Each structure stands twice: as C-alpha cells, then as structure tokens.
Amino acid sequence: MNYNLSHLKELESESIFILREVASQFENPVILFSGGKDSILMTYLAVKAFYPAKVPFPLLHVDTGHNFPETLAFRDSLVEQYRLKLKVGYVQEAIDNGQVTEEKGVNASRNGLQIFTLLDELEKGKFDAAMGGGRRDEEKARAKERFFSHRDEFGQWDPKNQRPELWNLFNGRKSMGEHFRVFPISNWTELDVWQYLAEEKVPLPNLYFAHKRKVIERDGVLLADCDYIPKKDGEEVKIEMVRCRTIGDMTCTGVWRSEATTIEGIIEEVATTRITERGGRSDDKRSETAMEDRKKQGYF
Amino acid sequence: MKSTNHSKSINLLRFTTAGSVDDGKSTLIGRLLYDSKSIYQDQYDQIEAISTKRGEENINLALLTDGLKAEREQGITIDVAYRYFSTPKRKFIIADTPGHIQYTRNMVTGASTANVALLLIDARNGVIEQTKRHAIIASLLQIPHLVVCINKMDLVDYAEDTFNKIHDEFEAFATKLDVKDVSFIPVSALKGDNIVDRSKNTSWYEGPTLMYYLENVHISSDHNFIDCRFPVQYVIRPYSDQYHDYRGYAGRLAGGVFKKGDEVMVLPSGFTSKISKIDSFDGELQEAFPPQSVTLLLEDNIDISRGDMIVRVNNKPEVSQDLEVMICWFDHTKPLKQRGKYIIRHTTQEARCLIKEIRYKLDINTLHRKQEDFEIKSNDIARVVIRSTKPLFIDKYRENRITGSIILIDEGTNNTVGAGMII
Incomplete structure (x- = not known):
C-alpha cells in the first residue's frame, strides 16, 4: 500500500479542513485580506475548499492609506477573478473622525492604528470569525497561537489561557x-x-519579484521611497534592485536587495537566507514583545 | 545554510517532545534546529543579545521556544509551542510541551496529532517517575513511535553499561504499556553526539542518529487505511446555473480508501448508495485516502448533513449513545462531575452528554487504578462512562485516532474541559 501525501498536499488538506470548519461553526466569518502572499494563499485555499460553489465569506481589507499601489490593483483583480465580496475599512476615516491619533516623527506608522479600524469593522459587520494568514513560524508569539483563537468582547487575546486543541x-x-x-x-x-x-x-503581486525601485536606507533596512516616509537629514534616495518578502504598509515594510525575478528564484533565496522574513518589519522591532503586545490588543 | 535541495515528494512528520525540567529538552530542540540550519541569523542574534543582557554564560537556546513575555520573564514554558524545520527528506513539526506546568494537559495536546514521541532521559538519573508518566501518556494517546533519547552521555563517559542499564529498565517498564515501536539512542544534545552526526564516543552503538531516525521512521501506515470513515463536514451546494443539481459532501477522510463506484452507507439513516464522483478543485479523483480533504458525490439523492458519516456497507463503526472513555481533565476551576452535563464533540458531530459513571482514576505514575477516588481534577486521567443525547459513530481509539476521540466542552464557559479516548 502506498498512500502517501506530500507535505504540501497534507498542509493544503489541513487548511481546507479548517476553512470548512469555520464555514460550519460560525454565522458570519470573514477573511482578513492584507494583499500579502499569506492572505492570497488563504483566499486561494478557500476557493479550493468550497469549489464549485463560491467562497461563502467576504474579504475584509484594512486600508491604512499607506499601501503600495500594486497591492490595491492586485486585490481588485483577485476579487474579480474569483467573484469574491470585498469590504474595505479605512484608517483615514478613523483619523478624520478623531477616533485615533496619527503618530508623529520620521518613523511614524499607521500600523498600530489598524487595530481600531479592524475591531470597528468586525463589530460593524457583526463578524464572529476573522481568518488571518498568520503562521506559527513567523514570530515567537505566533508560535503559541491556536488554529481557533478565542477573543473576548474587547477583541483581546489571552495567551496564557488558551483552549487546548486536540486531534x-x-x-x-x-x-x-x-x-x-x-x-x-x-x-x-x-x-x-x-x-x-x-x-x-x-x-502574485509584482512587488514580490525583484525590480528596480527608489529606496532609502534606515537603521539597516531598505524602505521604498514614498510621500508617506519623511526623510531624515542626510538620507538619500537610491535606485536598487529589490523585492518585498512581506507586504504591509510602505512605511514599515522593508524591501530586500534581490535578483530573484521568478518564483523559482524566490524559493532559492528563501531556502538559503539567514534572516527571517519579518526581519525587515520595523513594526516588530519596536520591542522584544511588540507582536505579543499588539496581538493581545486585537491585532491580526 | 538551509538546504536548497527540497524535493516535492517530501512528507510531513509531527513529533512531540517530553522530558523533565533539566534534562536538556530545549538544548536538544535548539540543537536540531541549529544543526538543520533552521535558526535564522536575526533570531540567533536576538537570543544572544538577550542572554548577554541577562548575564547568562551561554546562549540560551530555550529562548527560541519560549515566546511569551511571561515565559521569558519567569524562565518557564507555559504553553505548547510549535516549531518547524525541514531537511531534504522531510518537513518536521515539533509540538514542544512544557515539562512541569500543566504537563498532562499540554502533553496530551501535543501528543494527539504526533507520529513520534521523543522522550528524554538524563543518563545520570535513569528512569524516573516523570519518564514513566510521559511514557504512559504516549501510550494512552497511542503515539505510533516512541524514541527514547538517553541524554547527557558525555557526563557518564559515554558508558555502554549505563546506556544498557537504562535501556533494560525502561523496557521492563514498557511491557506494561501499549506501545508498538520503541527505539533507544544515546545522545549528548549539548555536544551534538548522535544528533545529526554519528558520535565517535559511542562506537559500541550501532543504531541510527536521532536525525536519521526522524528522517526515516516509517509513518505512512500511521493512518487507518482499512476502515472507511468519512465524517461529513459541510454540504456544498453552488446554486448556480452551471451546477444546478450539484450536491457535494465535503470532508476529510478519517479512515480507509474510498473509490469511485464504491457502495456506501450513510449513518445514521442507513440509506445506501454509490459514490458517483470524488471531486476537488484540481479535478476528479479515482480514489481518496486519509488525511485528504475531498468532496464526495453520491448517485442517489439522500438527505445528508454535517455530522453524518459515510462508511462502507460491510464495515461500519459502532453506533452508540454510551461511550467507555479514558478522559483527561483540563478544567482547573471545576472538577469533573459524576452526573455532570457537558457538550461532547466527536468528528463533526456535537451533542449534549452526561457523565454516567466514573469508573476509576488512573495514577499516571504507576498505572494503578484508584477505584475509590472520584475527585477528578485538572490534569487527572480517569475512566468514565458517557451517555450522549444522540448516537455517535465510534471506533476504538486504538483502531482510529480520529473516530475514536472526543472533547468535552463546558456549557457555561464554552471552554474545552476534557479530552477523551474511546475504549
């Protein structure tokens, strides 16, 4: 007897099982869509899980206003291709309404402000399950995360008191x-x-593949040059061959020097790199437990 | 450098680690991650910086697995942490379970999906109570393979006698257990002996290194491929012009091999039909096996919903409302109550249930049955009889870990308060 699944097919099967479990156990689930490869993968797996029916939940995108333009274009084409429903929450609205205050200074980021808009949208949409593309290998607090992660009425995570998950x-x-x-x-x-x-x-969005882009170098990380990042004295804009390993806001997503213009090139690069993908994320670098702290408050 | 030679045909092995507080478990995991080049430079730099800041002499590899603030502050592991590494042969998922706090709960959780349990013994101390406890849990949870790493061999001069003595002692104890496959490896996690490379210090040892064992242990028969079980998870009805009459039963195979054309029976209705199609996004399949997620279509239009089970006509699970269960209790606020009512979850079914009887509490240090002790607290294991409000389609846990397992949920708090294995 030789009934073997490859590791990728086993992971796919596990994820499809989870997606179908969500559709069965919850009234009103939603996919949190960031435009990054993990949420693209999750959406693709959802298409597989419910084929030939349509995906039974919408996508929710929290738009900080600081997106790479490529992300938004890709998002819209994906929605059209799979006939998905899309909802967008705007951080700008929360700022304009005075519900959150924008950070100031050269390292200002709207990353933390997303939490407000995210929780607000979940409440307005009456969503009872929000699916995220988080992976346990990404970050040490995420290594402790459950598949089904309970949030209290304030959207908070209590990592020390999680439900055990068996079989x-x-x-x-x-x-x-x-x-x-x-x-x-x-x-x-x-x-x-x-x-x-x-x-x-x-x-996938072109941002993941190596391309020539205007960048500035700050604290050892390359950032894409844009209007949202005020430049410090002495910082100069250079043109480099770069690609994104993760896609978030332009203000906090580092780009990497890379020659990988194909997906095979990316695999080669990922397999040999010595730096974690979130190594370029300045939002994680704010403190040793930056991710855990944000997650407790309701972050993705 | 991480290996670039990843072939597409590699498979997935899940293992759990158990050991007592100072037997070097974190060091062993750190060593596996480090030697398989799975630790990234920025992770390494970060834990090096923290170790130095704390005034520790060596780089504390435990910081790799202890991810929560409270864990780092207290220097303890609170919760199961999942770690990943891969070699050109396999991808590995480690469920790293803490050795002291809530050990039973956490070990049971980590063990529930594991192919292999890795048990550490300090060569200087030999088989101690904790070793026995961990072996008993591995046996209760029916982890198919047990590998005993006799660690810190460097501190006993790599003595063959010491290894043999612990080997024999453990084997004598293991005869009382229900473990199918046990292996012993002399290692030093700190020095790297027999972890990835063969040690020159243990020339008397002819078995595999730990990494060789993990890469080659035969796991493809860990699933049950005999008894066909398909718990219906979700019904797919596109309601579109193109798929007007499409009615697909989506789920993940829990046992057996289903083929197109197979005659099947649906529980609880007992109606029979034939599989007309095994469907997936990637096209039609001729057969499906565990743990694949697929969609089954039947020739006849039968009323089937989530919680039903599709099986073979001549090979059915037991259909019963009364379950004999070995239960591990998780709730630290309330004990398990005789006559207590809970929600029971089994495959894709959910029902209410009653604890009809507590038969005995199991002493997990000695395997003794305590017939007078009915105070079942958090981390205790007990044999109970459960009565469910509707029939469940069950197999013995020994025969099938998916159709033989249940969880109990507290109706008031919605917490998962118990995990059970059907006897």
Missing part, C-alpha cells in the same frame, strides 16, 4: 459579543508557502 476537534463556541480569530495556515512555513504557490502557479 482535529476545534471548539468555536463563544458567548455573545465574543469572536474568534482563525489561522488556517498556522502550520505552513515561509518556504512551504512559496513552494506551494509555485507548484499551483498562483498569480
């Missing part, structure tokens, strides 16, 4: 006002994601 029995029961964060691709590593996207020939 493939997932407990999505909750009280009124509480919701869940669900992480269908928890067990994928960065390399798994790239190998799978290559194998399945999933279209």
Whole structure:
C-alpha cells in the first residue's frame, strides 16, 4: 500500500479542513485580506475548499492609506477573478473622525492604528470569525497561537489561557459579543508557502519579484521611497534592485536587495537566507514583545 | 545554510517532545534546529543579545521556544509551542510541551496529532517517575513511535553499561504499556553526539542518529487505511446555473480508501448508495485516502448533513449513545462531575452528554487504578462512562485516532474541559 501525501498536499488538506470548519461553526466569518502572499494563499485555499460553489465569506481589507499601489490593483483583480465580496475599512476615516491619533516623527506608522479600524469593522459587520494568514513560524508569539483563537468582547487575546486543541476537534463556541480569530495556515512555513504557490502557479503581486525601485536606507533596512516616509537629514534616495518578502504598509515594510525575478528564484533565496522574513518589519522591532503586545490588543 | 535541495515528494512528520525540567529538552530542540540550519541569523542574534543582557554564560537556546513575555520573564514554558524545520527528506513539526506546568494537559495536546514521541532521559538519573508518566501518556494517546533519547552521555563517559542499564529498565517498564515501536539512542544534545552526526564516543552503538531516525521512521501506515470513515463536514451546494443539481459532501477522510463506484452507507439513516464522483478543485479523483480533504458525490439523492458519516456497507463503526472513555481533565476551576452535563464533540458531530459513571482514576505514575477516588481534577486521567443525547459513530481509539476521540466542552464557559479516548 502506498498512500502517501506530500507535505504540501497534507498542509493544503489541513487548511481546507479548517476553512470548512469555520464555514460550519460560525454565522458570519470573514477573511482578513492584507494583499500579502499569506492572505492570497488563504483566499486561494478557500476557493479550493468550497469549489464549485463560491467562497461563502467576504474579504475584509484594512486600508491604512499607506499601501503600495500594486497591492490595491492586485486585490481588485483577485476579487474579480474569483467573484469574491470585498469590504474595505479605512484608517483615514478613523483619523478624520478623531477616533485615533496619527503618530508623529520620521518613523511614524499607521500600523498600530489598524487595530481600531479592524475591531470597528468586525463589530460593524457583526463578524464572529476573522481568518488571518498568520503562521506559527513567523514570530515567537505566533508560535503559541491556536488554529481557533478565542477573543473576548474587547477583541483581546489571552495567551496564557488558551483552549487546548486536540486531534482535529476545534471548539468555536463563544458567548455573545465574543469572536474568534482563525489561522488556517498556522502550520505552513515561509518556504512551504512559496513552494506551494509555485507548484499551483498562483498569480502574485509584482512587488514580490525583484525590480528596480527608489529606496532609502534606515537603521539597516531598505524602505521604498514614498510621500508617506519623511526623510531624515542626510538620507538619500537610491535606485536598487529589490523585492518585498512581506507586504504591509510602505512605511514599515522593508524591501530586500534581490535578483530573484521568478518564483523559482524566490524559493532559492528563501531556502538559503539567514534572516527571517519579518526581519525587515520595523513594526516588530519596536520591542522584544511588540507582536505579543499588539496581538493581545486585537491585532491580526 | 538551509538546504536548497527540497524535493516535492517530501512528507510531513509531527513529533512531540517530553522530558523533565533539566534534562536538556530545549538544548536538544535548539540543537536540531541549529544543526538543520533552521535558526535564522536575526533570531540567533536576538537570543544572544538577550542572554548577554541577562548575564547568562551561554546562549540560551530555550529562548527560541519560549515566546511569551511571561515565559521569558519567569524562565518557564507555559504553553505548547510549535516549531518547524525541514531537511531534504522531510518537513518536521515539533509540538514542544512544557515539562512541569500543566504537563498532562499540554502533553496530551501535543501528543494527539504526533507520529513520534521523543522522550528524554538524563543518563545520570535513569528512569524516573516523570519518564514513566510521559511514557504512559504516549501510550494512552497511542503515539505510533516512541524514541527514547538517553541524554547527557558525555557526563557518564559515554558508558555502554549505563546506556544498557537504562535501556533494560525502561523496557521492563514498557511491557506494561501499549506501545508498538520503541527505539533507544544515546545522545549528548549539548555536544551534538548522535544528533545529526554519528558520535565517535559511542562506537559500541550501532543504531541510527536521532536525525536519521526522524528522517526515516516509517509513518505512512500511521493512518487507518482499512476502515472507511468519512465524517461529513459541510454540504456544498453552488446554486448556480452551471451546477444546478450539484450536491457535494465535503470532508476529510478519517479512515480507509474510498473509490469511485464504491457502495456506501450513510449513518445514521442507513440509506445506501454509490459514490458517483470524488471531486476537488484540481479535478476528479479515482480514489481518496486519509488525511485528504475531498468532496464526495453520491448517485442517489439522500438527505445528508454535517455530522453524518459515510462508511462502507460491510464495515461500519459502532453506533452508540454510551461511550467507555479514558478522559483527561483540563478544567482547573471545576472538577469533573459524576452526573455532570457537558457538550461532547466527536468528528463533526456535537451533542449534549452526561457523565454516567466514573469508573476509576488512573495514577499516571504507576498505572494503578484508584477505584475509590472520584475527585477528578485538572490534569487527572480517569475512566468514565458517557451517555450522549444522540448516537455517535465510534471506533476504538486504538483502531482510529480520529473516530475514536472526543472533547468535552463546558456549557457555561464554552471552554474545552476534557479530552477523551474511546475504549
């Protein structure tokens, strides 16, 4: 007997199981879509999970106003291709309404402000399960995350008091006002994601492939030059061959010097790199437990 | 450098690690990650900086697995942490479980999906109570393979006698357990002996290194491929012009091999039909096996919903409302109550249930059955009889870990308060 699944097919099957479990256990789930490869993968797996029916939940994109323009164009084409529903929450609105205050200074970022808009949109849409593309290999606080992660009525995460998850029995029961964060691709590593996207020939935003771009160098990280990043004295704009390893806001997503213009080139690069993908994320560098602190408050 | 030679045909092995507080578990995991080039430079720099800041002499590899603020502050592991590494042969998922706090709960959680349990023994101390406890849990959870790493061999001069003595002692104890496959490896996690490379210090040892073992242990028969079980998870109805009459039963195979044309029975209705199509986004499949997620279509239009199970006509699970279960209790606020009511979850079914009887509490240090002790607290293991409000389609846990397992949920708090294995 030779019934073997490759590791990628086993991961795919696990994620599809989780996505179908979400559709069964929750009233009103939503996919948190950032435009990055992990949320693209999650959306693609959702298309697979419910084929030939349409994906039974919408995408929610929290738009900080500081997106790479390529991200938005790609998002819209994906929505059209799979006939998905899209909702967008605007951080700018929360700023204009005085609900949040923008950070000041050269390292100002709207990353933290997303939490308000995200929780606000979840409440307005009455979403009871929000699926994220977080992976346990990404970051040490995420290594402790469950597939089904309970959030209290304030959207907060209590990492010391999580429900145990055994076998493939997932407990999505909750009280009124509480919701869940669900992480269908928890067990994928960065390399798994790239190998799978290559194998399945999933279209990706051009930002992931090496291209010439205007950049500035700050604290050892290259940032894409844009109007949202005020330049410090002495900082100069250079043109470099770069690509993104993660896609977030232009203000906090580092770009990497790279020659990888194909997905095979990216796999080669990811497999041999010595720096984690979030190594270029200034939002994680603010303190040793920056991710855990934000997650407790309700971050992605 | 991480290896670039990744072939597409590599498979996935999940293992759990257990050991007591100072037996070098973190060092061993750190060593596996480090030697398989799975630690990145920025992670390494970060833990080096923290170790130095704390005034520690060596780089504390435990910081790699202890991710929460409270864990780092207290120097303890609170919760199961998942770690990933891969070699050209396999991808590995480690469920790293803490050795002291909530050990039973965490080890049971980590063990529930593991192919291999890695048990550490300090060569200087030999088989101690904790070793036995961990082995008992591995056996209860039916982890298919157990590998005993006799660690800190460097501190006993790599003595063959010491290794043999612990080997024999453990084997004598293991005869009382239900473990199918046990291996022993003399290692030093600190020095790297027999972890990735063969040690020159243990020339008397002819077995594999730990990495060789993990890369080659035979896991493809860890699933049950005999008894066909398909718990229906979700019904796919596109309601579109193109797929007007499409009615697909989506789920993940829990056992057996289903083929197109197979005659099947649907539980609980007992109606029979034939599989007309095994569908997926990637096209039609001729057969499906665990742990694949697929969609089954049947020739006849039968009323089927989530919680139903598709099986073979001549090979059915037991259909029962009364379950004999070995339960591990998780709730630290309330004990398990005789006559207590809970929500039970089994495959894709959910029902209410009643604890009809507590038969005995298991002493997980000695395997003794305490027949007079019915105070089942957090981290205790007990044999109970459960009565469910509707029939469940069950197999013995020994035969199938998916159709043989349940969880209990508290109706008031919605917390998962117990995990059970059907006997």
